[in-house]
Amino acid sequence: MPRRSPFLLASTFASALALGLTSIAPADAHAIWFAQRAKQLALIYGVGADDLDAVGRMKHLTLVKGYDEDWQPVETSLREAGIVPIVDSDEPIAAMTAVMDYGVWTKDKAGSWHNTTKDEVADVAVSEHNWKYALHFEKLPKKDVPLFEGLVLQLVPVGPIPEDKGKPLKVRAYLNGKPMAGVQVMSDYVNDPDQIPVKTDADGTATITLRNQGLNVLMGIYVGPSDQPTKYDQVEYRSSLSFVLPHLPE
Numbered sequence: 362m363p364r365r366s367p368f369l370l371a372s373t374f375a376s377a378l379a380l381g382l383t384s385i386a387p388a389d390a391h392a393i394w395f396a397q398r399a400k401q402l403a404l405i406y407g408v409g410a411d412d413l414d415a416v417g418r419m420k421h422l423t424l425v426k427g428y429d430e431d432w433q434p435v436e437t438s439l440r441e442a443g444i445v446p447i448v449d450s451d452e453p454i455a456a457m458t459a460v461m462d463y464g465v466w467t468k469d470k471a472g473s474w475h476n477t478t479k480d481e482v483a484d485v486a487v488s489e490h491n492w493k494y495a496l497h498f499e500k501l502p503k504k505d506v507p508l509f510e511g512l513v514l515q516l517v518p519v520g521p522i523p524e525d526k527g528k529p530l531k532v533r534a535y536l537n538g539k540p541m542a543g544v545q546v547m548s549d550y551v552n553d554p555d556q557i558p559v560k561t562d563a564d565g566t567a568t569i570t571l572r573n574q575g576l577n578v579l580m581g582i583y584v585g586p587s588d589q590p591t592k593y594d595q596v597e598y599r600s601s602l603s604f605v606l607p608h609l610p611e
Contacts (some may be wrong), residue, residue, distance in 0.1 A: 392550065394578045394601035395448070395457050402448040402499065404439065404459055409554035414444045424460040424511040429453065430500070432507050454499050460511040463491040465593050478592040488593040489584075494600035498522075501604060508538055514598035516546065516581045519566060524606055526574045532602065533565045535580050540565025541583065548572050550580040550601065558582070561574030569605065578603045 391408045393415070404425075406415035419439065427437035427450055435454055439446040467488035468478045475481075494512045501522045508515055512594060519531040523595035534544035545558035548569035558580075561567045571577055579602040587593050 379409065392580055392599045392601055393461055393493045394400045394603045395495055396576055398445055402457065403445040405556055409551060415446055416441050416444050419446055421458060421461045421463055423462050426458050426510065427454040428456040430455040457497045458509045458512060459495040461493040463493055465490050480591065489595045489597050490593050492596065492598050496602050498604040508535055512600060513537055514583055514600040516579055516583055516600060516602040522604060523571060526571045526606060528571050529568050531566055531568045532579065534561045535565065536583060539582055545582040547580040550578045574606050574608055575602065576605050
């Protein structure tokens with residue numbers, strides 16, 4: 362597993378079959394996203410209201426990068442602050458990205474998950490490699506959003522992001538740089554993690570309704586074929602897109 366940075370268990374994605382997935386439910390329904398904590402930008406690991414120990418999982422991060430409004434790299438780092446990693450930068454940040462390789466998880470036929478490849482587990486039911494990605498806008502973008510380094514699965518807004526909740530937002534899902542059909546898109550991963558997602562169509566687009574006049578965390582989920590079939594059966598990609606809609610002045 363690559364660890365280019367010093368910069369991180371499993372729950373069942375119980376609704377997967379109901380959503381029409383052809384694969385067995387993924388081992389890890391948790392994801393990563395950026396959100397404000399005490400006026401500071403933090404990297405969050407969890408699902409719904411379950412905000413778990415992200416510092417303890419920093420070892421799984423393979424990439425963390427900041428960008429300015431022109432999408433040029435800005436020097437950034439993560440600082441441990443209790444159980445939350447905080448973004449540090451001497452320059453203004455318009456966007457942050459992160460990539461986490463959460464490794465291989467294998468489920469046996471008795472229902473237990475093991476953090477190892479399927480060749481090391483008896484009576485395998487399913488085995489998968491989990492990747493987690495995050496893209497956050499500190500300000501709603503004024504320019505077209507590019508495909509950022511390292512985000513194998515990325516949700517990209519199609520046109521400007523509306524500033525008011527209840528408005529529609531079209532996004533396009535890209536996998537390996539190409540529009541991808543069949544990606545599940547959730548509109549509110551924090552407040553409604555059990556919602557039925559919409560799926561992207563043939564051109565990779567899906568339209569959701571903005572849920573919050575504040576933090577919005579969209580989630581793209583895709584389960585694809587294995588790149589190492591002797592080690593695991595499938596690859597699960599889980600990619601967040603987060604931003605804040607402005608509230609009225611105090």
